Amino acid sequence: xxxxxxxxxxxxxxxxxxxxxxxxxxxxxxxxxxxxxxxxxxxxxxxxxxxxxxxxxxxxxxxxxxxxxxxxxxxxxxxxxxxxxxxxxxxxxxxxxxxxxxxxxxxxxxxxxxxxxxxxxxxxxxxxxxxxxxxxxxxxxxxxxxxxxxxxxxxxxxxxxxxxxxxxxxxxxxxxxxxxxxxxxxxxxxxxxxxxxxxxxxxxxxxxxxxxxxxxxxxxxxxxxxxxxxxxxxxxxxxxxxxxxxxxxxxxxxxxxxxxxxxxxxxxxxxxxxxxxxxxxxxxxxxxxxxxxxxxxxxxxxxxxxxxxxx
Numbered sequence: 001x002x003x004x005x006x007x008x009x010x011x012x013x014x015x016x017x018x019x020x021x022x023x024x025x026x027x028x029x030x031x032x033x034x035x036x037x038x039x040x041x042x043x044x045x046x047x048x049x050x051x052x053x054x055x056x057x058x059x060x061x062x063x064x065x066x067x068x069x070x071x072x073x074x075x076x077x078x079x080x081x082x083x084x085x086x087x088x089x090x091x092x093x094x095x096x097x098x099x100x101x102x103x104x105x106x107x108x109x110x111x112x113x114x115x116x117x118x119x120x121x122x123x124x125x126x127x128x129x130x131x132x133x134x135x136x137x138x139x140x141x142x143x144x145x146x147x148x149x150x151x152x153x154x155x156x157x158x159x160x161x162x163x164x165x166x167x168x169x170x171x172x173x174x175x176x177x178x179x180x181x182x183x184x185x186x187x188x189x190x191x192x193x194x195x196x197x198x199x200x201x202x203x204x205x206x207x208x209x210x211x212x213x214x215x216x217x218x219x220x221x222x223x224x225x226x227x228x229x230x231x232x233x234x235x236x237x238x239x240x241x242x243x244x245x246x247x248x249x250x251x252x253x254x255x256x257x258x259x260x261x262x263x264x265x266x267x268x269x270x271x272x273x274x275x276x277x278x279x280x281x282x283x284x285x286x287x288x289x290x291x292x293x294x295x296x297x298x299x300x301x302x303x304x305x306x307x308x309x310x311x
Contacts, residue, residue, distance in 0.1 A: 003130060003186035003193060005275055008234045009179040009225045010242075011045075012139075012285070013207050014253055016217040019169045020044070021136075029168040030144055033137070038173040040136035045177060049199060050110050052206030061198055064108040064116065080120055092120045100125045105189040112189040113199055130185035131199055136177040139244045139258070142170035167213065172251050174221075178239035183231055200225070200311050204280055221253065222297055223311070224279035226267070233273045241266055245288060257286045257293065260300060264289055267304045276307040 021040040022028035031039040053061035064086065068077045077085070080092055087103060089095050100123060105112045115129030147167045181196055200223060207220045228234060241263040250256055267274070281297045294300055301308055 001192055003181060003183045003191055003196060006183050006228045006231065006234050007181040007196060007225045007278075008228075008236070008238055009177075009181070009223070010238050011177045011179070011203050011220070012174065012222040013218060013220045014172065014174045014256075015170065015215075015219075016172055016252070017145075017169050018217050019167075019214040020173060020175060020218070022168065022214065027166070027168065029146075030142075030170050030173075032144065036141040038138035038142050038170055038175060040175055040177070042133040042135060042177075045133055045136060045203075046110075046114055048206040048210060049113075049202030052202045052209055053109060053198070055209065060194070061109050062107060063110045064104060065110055079116075079118055083118055083120070093122050095120055095123050097123045097125050099123075101127065105191075109195055109198060112191045112195055115185075115189070127189060128185055129189060130182045130191045131179065131196070132182075133177050133179040134239070136175045137239075138170075138173045138175050139242075140172070140174050140247045140250045140256070142173040144168060144170055169214070174244070174250065174253070174256055176239055176242070178237075180234065181225075197311060200278070200280070219253070219282070219284075220280075221282050221285050222279075223281070224277055224297070224301075225311075226277055227275045229273055229275045233270075235266055235270055238263065238266075253284045257288055260287050260289050264300065264304060267301075267306065271304060271306055274306050276309050277301055277304075278309045278311045280311050 019030050020038065021031050021044040023031045033039055050063050050065065053063050054066060064082060068082065069075065070077055070081065083095065083100065084090060084092055086107060087095060087099065100118050104116065105127065111127060113129050113131045115127040118125045204220045204223055207218050210218045226235060243259050245257040245259050279297065279301065283295055285295065287294050287297060287300055289300055298308065
């Protein structure tokens with residue numbers, strides 16, 4: 001069954017001495033805006049989700065957009081190569097737009113969720129996925145630091161010292177993403193409620209699974225989704241309804257206190273339009289509402305009187 005109700009999501013995670021999303025145009029330094037906030041692209045977040053799905057080796061979470069080498073093991077397969085392989089067609093001229101639109105979403109959860117752009121000689125197709133995220137932004141203003149690194153082996157294979165380089169990272173960044181799962185686009189890709197819960201798992205468990213040098217110490221802290229009662233309704237801009245009480249010089253999750261007064265007010269205001277709130281939390285964040293501090297987001301949500309569901 002297709003997604004029946006719109007879902008508006010917020011996902012908060014933090015990183016410690018890591019690079020959540022390097023900018024290749026700036027020496028792979030962490031992306032920062034002019035005000036000093038850390039930025040993470042939606043492309044990076046979707047890659048985290050896809051990598052988690054790939055690691056599950058499950059028929060329900062097969063992924064199309066992945067890095068795979070050609071037979072010569074030298075070049076990476078293009079989108080056209082992947083599509084030809086999956087459709088079992090060697091001559092891309094024989095692939096039709098209808099075939100792409102019908103078969104790819106059925107086979108691959110990332111296409112059902114996020115869509116895909118397929119460019120072939122006679123079949124250019126753009127599939128719009130129902131799940132989309134904005135640019136992630138840190139709630140605090142982290143400090144960026146640089147560390148020199150040296151590899152044991154030379155990059156050229158010659159004798160002598162290894163390659164020297166630099167590793168750029170943020171000291172501590174508490175990052176917030178805002179997303180929408182649209183019920184109308186779900187009909188086009190056959191995206192279901194089960195698929196949405198796979199997205200939730202990819203967000204939460206995929207973030208925990210990141211384990212490279214630049215992505216070490218990534219921790220999911222809060223995920224919640226406001227599910228509407230009727231089509232088209234969404235509160236909008238949930239990410240603008242929370243803020244840190246102390247956004248400067250935070251070095252750990254223990255120092256972060258999130259003001260959720262505006263968020264609770266808007267949830268209560270639109271209570272009649274909300275079917276339920278789905279959520280998952282680590283219980284490591286501290287929230288303040290109506291002059292009180294609380295480490296359980298569930299207890300805060302209970303004040304709204306809206307039906308709650310743990311995911």
